[in-house]
Amino acid sequence: MTSKPHLAVEANKKSVKYASEGNKEAWLALYAEDALVADPVGVSPMDPAGEGHRGIAAIEQFWDTVIGPSNIQIRVEKRWISGDYCCCVAQxxxxxxxxxxYADCDMLAVYEVNEEGLITRMQAHWDFDQLMTQIAAAAG
Known part of the structure; x- marks a missing residue:
């Protein structure tokens, strides 16, 4: 019996690949028009209201201010699937x-996709203050 690829897993793999390559256009094309990105989940300097970035324009601004200027490589140790979701454990x-x-940002990321495989919601859970502590120590 052949199983087809899980759409949320495929979306996560592509997202990781395109973010690591700096491929903005391909990364943005993974998202549905009304998608929500919360990275990190909750209030942070990147999201003072803690409501996430909703819609392609807001997600593009998130890319331009967070992902685009960085030089990141992302790896995922394990992916758990459930319904239309993929939970990336130890990303x-x-x-x-x-x-x-280097500064390593440990996170748990949850991807939800629609029937076309477009990301409708991505929530990354990580500690902003812990990352800033690492960056300050590396600069020190």
Whole structure:
């Protein structure tokens, strides 16, 4: 019996690939028009209201201010699927700070897709303050 690929897993794999490559257009094309990105979930300097970034224009702005300027490599240790969701357990975004210095952002990321495989919701759970502590220590 052949099983077809899980749409949310495929969306996560493509998202990781395109973000690591810096491929903005391909990354944005993964999202539904009214999608929500919460990265990180909750209030942060990137999302002062803690409501996430809804719609392609807001998600593009998130790319332009967070993902695009960074030099990241993302790996996922394990993916759990349930319905239209993919939960990426122990997903790590390694930020290259230059001069051989790195900051690793450990996260749990949840992807939800529609029937076309477009991401309708992506929520990344990670500790903003912990990442800033790593970056400050590397700069110090």
């Amino acid at each position: 790590v975004a390694r930020n290259d700070l230059g001069d051989g210095k």
